[in-house]
Amino acid sequence: MKEIHFAGGCFWGVQHFFSQVDGVIEATCGYANGDKNNPTYEEVYTDTTGFAETVRVEYDPSRVSLEELTELFFTIIDPLSMNRQGHDEGTRYRTGIYYTNPIKRPILEEVYARVKDKLGAPLAVELEPLRNFFPAEERHQDYLSKNPEGYCHLSPKTFRYLRLYQDIKLYLGDEPDTIARMADTAALLSERMHFFWTGFYRADGETLVLGPFQGPSACMRIGFGKGVCGTAWEQKRTQVVPDVELFPGHIACSSASKSEIVVPIIKNNEVTAVLDIDSDEKDSFDQTDAIWLEKIAGLI
Ligand code: SME
Secondary structure, three states: OEEEEEEEOOHHHHHHHHOOOOOEEEEEEEEEOOOOOOOOHHHHHOOOOOOEEEEEEEEOOOOOOHHHHHHHHHHOOOOOOOOEEOOEEOHHHOEEEEEOOHHHHHHHHHHHHHHHHHHOOOOOOEEEEOOOEEEOOHHHOOHHHHOOOOOOOOOHHHHHHHHHHHHHHHHHOOOOOHHHHHHHHHHHHHHHHOOOEEEEEEEEOOEEEEEEEEOOOOOOEEEOOOHHHHHHHHHOOOEEEOOHHHOOOOOOOOOOOOEEEEEEEEEOOEEEEEEEEEEOOOOOOOHHHHHHHHHHHOOO
């Protein structure tokens, strides 16, 4: 068994998240890298003890890698926000990755650098050796399992996506056929998230061609740079469209579609396909959808 420590704002939500990650044996709320022994919640709360609310994640490295855990950690934090996550503010809510084995640092640095490059800005996330860790009081352990209606700075959608992402990963296994992988991914996404239209377009020369999907019949070819899909292809970036009528050049395959998200699937710096999801309501997609759909698209 191995361990890594993540500070990601209020530890209730962070613990609830990691305790549901496949391969995690135990997630424990506690206080890390502060200036005294056995601090209480009340002491840490004063923000004068140097501690960060932190979750110790003990995992089985044959089931989940440190790289995967660290990538998952970055899906639940705002890495640019200094001493603030969600509504929680203070140095105790700073973000950090604390390791007990320095040999692991290069793996952490690699993920860190990828996130930094993507965001194009310095991260507010600490990357340091663990100096100390004290488990929090019993009432803070598994708080959200004991109090399902309790405060959580992470959205319920985050937990739905985590379960879905893990299920899709397991389901696809090592099937080598891309179309088959797309077909079951579209089915699982549609079944679990109830989107209006969920599907793939594959790059084929100068156009995108319709691939496996769930939902009403759709346009079969979309040009490079055309519509939301062609724009995601051209810009190699996820497009979140809160109102399709306001997106210049949007292609209306169905008049019932009101908002949309398109995620490019990139291999060797080339877009090979896009994942396109439509909703019949405006404003259906946000950053949480973008982060998780990018992870799911990465499984293809
Ligand atoms: N609206 C997309 C076309 C595909 S359908 O949404 C299924 C676009 O503008 O690219």
